[in-house]
Amino acid sequence: MKIRKILFGLMFVLFWVQNGLHAEPAKEFYLENGMKVVVKEDHRAPVAVHMVWYRAGSMDETNGTTGVAHVLEHMMFKGTPKYPEGSLSKTVAKLGGKDNAFTNTDYTAYFQQIPRDSLEKVMEMEADRMSNLQFKEKDFQKEIRVVMEERRWRTDDQPEGRVDEALRAAAFVAHPYHWPVIGWMNDLQNMTVDDARNWYEKWYAPNNATMVVVGDVDARNVRKMAEKYFGKIRPKKIASAKPQVEPVQRGVKRVAVSAPAENPLVVLAYKVPALRDVEKDEDVYALDVLATVLDGYDNARLSASLVRQEQMAVSVGADYSALSRGPALFVLEGTPTRGISVEELEKRLKREISEIAKNGISPQELERVKMQLISSQIYKRDSMFGQAMEIGVFEMNGIGQKQIDRIIEKLKAVTPEQVQQVARKYFSDDSLTVATLVPVALPDKAVE
Template sequence: MKIRKMLFGLMFVLFWVQNGVQAEPAQEFVLNNGMKVVVREDHRAPVVAHMVWYRVGSMDETNGTTGVAHVLEHMMFKGTKKYPDGSLSKIVAGLGGKDNAFTNTDYTAYFQQIPKANLEKMMELEADRMENLQFKDADFQKEIRVVMEERRWRTDDQPNALVDEALRATAFNAHPYHWPVVGWMNDLQNMTVNDARNWYERWYAPNNATMVVVGDVKAAEVKKLAEKHFGRIKPKKMVPTKPQVEPIQKGERRVAVKAPAENPSVVLAYKVPALKDVEKDSDVYALDVLATVLDGYDNARLSSSLVRKDQVAIAVGADYSAISRGPALFVIEGTPAKGVSVAELEKRLKQEIANVAGKGISPEELQRVKTQLISSQIYKRDSMFGQAMEIGVFEMSGIGQKQIDRIIEKLKEVTPEQVQAVAKKYFSDDSLTVANLVPVALTEKKK
């Protein structure tokens, strides 16, 4: 998933500052049981985005039960004694709303988008399943088959997904980013309903959750409703996962994946910092700008040079997200044009970063990059769901949504010299993992 392009890159929030549009400041408070609530009032339409985020994801799993965070997400829709047999989604739909959930390496979140009059009902439903989820073995057996099929069609039958999975498994040895969010198939095949129940009992508690509400609401009223429905739930003793620090990489790593595909491809992933300290971690802002210089708009360097000008690639990309509980990767990738080898394209991708390291970027290019990126993100300011996502991601990362404005200021201060400096500093082959997709004929798939 191209997280930086979809939402979680830092620079998209520049729109608010440079275009004079100020978002309503979010208000936050903590219930007596430790549950955090963040509310942003947005009165443009009588609708609300309601989300409950749990600060637990696949990085909190252990070998043998990989994928359990995602499996539990599925089980959360199966019902409670009060709302049995998957009735929650039917209730939401009947009230004119829609609901869903998603699991990430760092968190799991559940959401509803509903008319504002139905917000209290959503809180009732979420509080009920936070506390009273049922675990019927028949439900689990059905859902584990669904998850295994999901793994098949989203990963096992998708060459690019297999490459990404192999890349991360090679780049990370000790850190649990090593395994995929969906889990290894063998772990899914041997998972039990008790594994899901144990995960729920360990992590699903108000003091490990953050509620985010964005829309046509009053913060004081949301607080009263949160206290009414969630405030009575008892907190749990949270036993954090042990730190699994990734050892320093001391040499280039390579992996090849053979899969049915029309074209080969190459993906290069460099170990770079994630944002942990907003004031001190200045390199992350320059790295985000560098990613945008390479692949942040239609005429960015990778596509302009390698696709249109020299025609050595038919597709290229760059991806970096500094918002992460764990370590970060800076990824560049490409699919070679006919007659161009993967090795040649890899060389050219590296050369684009070397060009920035050697020659830098001009102030004009820096400003053009920011302007282009802002333009591409304007529509997201009209999305209440997008605002709720932004708040939730920053909260789950440990940075906190209150730091967003400061991050904007830090990004505005990035200079061409800083971009050139990070291009020199972080792109050594010693921190590089390369994954190649090697196409095979469809008849070779089962060999």
């Protein structure tokens, strides 16, 4: 999840407040078993979004069972003794809603978008699979094959997917961000149903989960339903995670991936801070602004200079994900035009940062970036699902949804000088990992 998209997306709330349109704050409480519940009332339409987030992702896995968090996500749809396989999804579909799930490095989440009057039913079914999931060998064998095929489709058969996987494996040595969320293929091939069951028993507990409800609901009624269905589930002893600190990098790392592709690609990843302390981590906000100056709107610096003016690249981009439980990367990437090497494009991407480090950005550019981001995110934040996602991400990464307003203030206070300072501070080769895609002949093309 990109913090600059989340945080700047939230900035439009401040715009509303300044114009007299006050949004009701979310309400939060804990059940006796330790489960946290956050409710955001939004009465514009008779619908609700119900999400259950578990603070367990691929970073909590160990060598030999990588990918198990995602495999368990698949198993969560195989049913319980009370509600057989497919019951939840079929129920949601009959109600005219939709449901799904997703696994991340830091968390796993399950959601339903349903009419408001159906909230209690999906809450009952979600609570049931939190504690009564069944693990049948035949179901596991089916799903592990699905996951392996998903890995082939998303990574093994996708040049960009291979590059991203190689980049992270090179950038992180000790931290579990080293391995992919979907897992290494060999681990998937040797995984057992007991591995999935053990993961479920270890992490899937009310005291390791947060429920988020956004929509045309009453927070008091949501609390009653949460207590009725989730409150009776016993908590588990959740082991404290051991520190997994990435060693200090002392020099540029390089990795090349050969794969069938039409165009080469170069990706530069710099180690930068993640958000830990809302008050103290000032550089995080300036890095967000820097990423947006580079690639936050149609005429941002990278595309304006490298694609339109100099025609050195077919496409370029910048990304910064600071809302994470683990270390963060600031990524620059580009596909060079014919006749331009990846080495030349790498130097030009670096120079774009160097120019900001040397000359900074203007106050006018900074304000234009902020206002464009505010206006572009109004529609997104108008979505109930978008609100639920933002709340969940902030909760899972330890910041908490109550800090959103303060983060908006911090972003609004970023100065051109701060952007220039972070451009000078973090972009040296000592913290850099470079991954390049080396195209080989496509299978369906004759080799001359």
